[in-house]
Amino acid sequence: xxxxxxxxxxxxxxxxxxxxxxxxxxxxxxxxxxxxxxxxxxxxxxxxxxxxxxxxxxxxxxxxxxxxxxxxxxxxxxxxxxxxx
Numbered sequence: 001x002x003x004x005x006x007x008x009x010x011x012x013x014x015x016x017x018x019x020x021x022x023x024x025x026x027x028x029x030x031x032x033x034x035x036x037x038x039x040x041x042x043x044x045x046x047x048x049x050x051x052x053x054x055x056x057x058x059x060x061x062x063x064x065x066x067x068x069x070x071x072x073x074x075x076x077x078x079x080x081x082x083x084x085x
Contacts, residue, residue, distance in 0.1 A: 001064060002032075002063075002064045002065050002066050003034055003036075003063045003064065003065050003067075003072070003077070012042075012080075015079060018061065028062070030062070032064060032065055032066065033062040033063060033064060033065055034062070034063045034064075034065040034067075034069055034072045034077070035060050035061075035062055035069065036060060036061050036062070036063050036072070036077060036078060036079055037057060037059075037060050037078045037079070038057075038058040038059050038060065038061060038078070038079040038080070038081060039056050039057055039058060039078055039079070039080055039081070040056050040057075040058060040080075040081055041056055041080065042080055043056065058081055061079065
């Protein structure tokens with residue numbers, strides 16, 4: 001139930017469906033997590049908005065992890081949205 005290393009030569013892998021449910025921040029556990037950015041597309045392009053984020057950026061989600069933030073940042077771990085049409 002934690003984020004894990006990908007298999008060799010696998011650049012993209014899927015996550016289970018994540019349902020977002022609004023709650024108070026104090027009710028969430030903030031230990032042993034990776035704050036993962038979620039993007040619309042895999043390209044790193046887009047003009048910066050007034051927030052300082054790319055217009056490709058959607059939100060950040062906290063994924064359970066048994067490794068440090070730095071570990072996943074060095075690997076460039078991020079999520080992509082699946083848009084239903």
